[in-house]
Amino acid sequence: GAVVSQHPSWVICKSGTSVKIECRSLDFQATTMFWYRQFPKQSLMLMATSNEGSKATYEQGVEKDKFLINHASLTLSTLTVTSAHPEDSSFYICSASRREGIDTQYFGPGTRLTVL
Amino acid sequence: TQLLEQSPQFLSIQEGENLTVYCNSSSVFSSLQWYRQEPGEGPVLLVTVVTGGEVKKLKRLTFQFGDARKDSSLHITAAQPGDTGLYLCAGELSSNYQLIWGAGTKLIIKP
Numbered sequence: 239g240a241v242v243s244q245h246p247s248w249v250i251c252k253s254g255t256s257v258k259i260e261c262r263s264l265d266f267q268a269t270t271m272f273w274y275r276q277f278p279k280q281s282l283m284l285m286a287t288s289n290e291g292s293k294a295t296y297e298q299g300v301e302k303d304k305f306l307i308n309h310a311s312l313t314l315s316t317l318t319v320t321s322a323h324p325e326d327s328s329f330y331i332c333s334a335s336r337r338e339g340i341d342t343q344y345f346g347p348g349t350r351l352t353v354l
Numbered sequence: 355t356q357l358l359e360q361s362p363q364f365l366s367i368q369e370g371e372n373l374t375v376y377c378n379s380s381s382v383f384s385s386l387q388w389y390r391q392e393p394g395e396g397p398v399l400l401v402t403v404v405t406g407g408e409v410k411k412l413k414r415l416t417f418q419f420g421d422a423r424k425d426s427s428l429h430i431t432a433a434q435p436g437d438t439g440l441y442l443c444a445g446e447l448s449s450n451y452q453l454i455w456g457a458g459t460k461l462i463i464k465p
Binding site: 342 | 402456
């Protein structure tokens, strides 16, 4: 159990367009979802934490107007990269946990975004 | 600023050799997790250690949590090419349950 999916697995878009990435918990209800960004050969960088029905909490340095996060249900969170630019190209990974606070995070397979 | 220093960042060894990866911090963690990540995929949880001094074994992998819960190590015995990957440690802060990530260790096992 505890499977998390992401869609799409990869996307290529033109500069200036917006891209939406979905994160779904397939067999459990995720009270909290996390969005990470990972550059090649580097570790994960937490972008934001979202609790179902609440506004996301963004980490310092992450533009909330550029990276829109919606966690409208207990099984779905979306990350929209607005007006994407080449420097936004990265590997975006979501994770989900059943409860707020101390609980295991289950990771999605990631989405490779390339902005031309 | 909480930091989790992971070393080495890169390691390339021959099949059959042993290796150890370290994660050290000045912060105390309520738990520490080790992940393995393949290129183009999300990280996969290998183990969670919770108790100071705890040792967990997963086949040829041995994980240890420091007595003070500030550091951890991953030891691989007789490494195999299938062990190749990016290994990440992540410590969970007891104050806010935030995960603090190490920089990762890129491990290559040559046949």
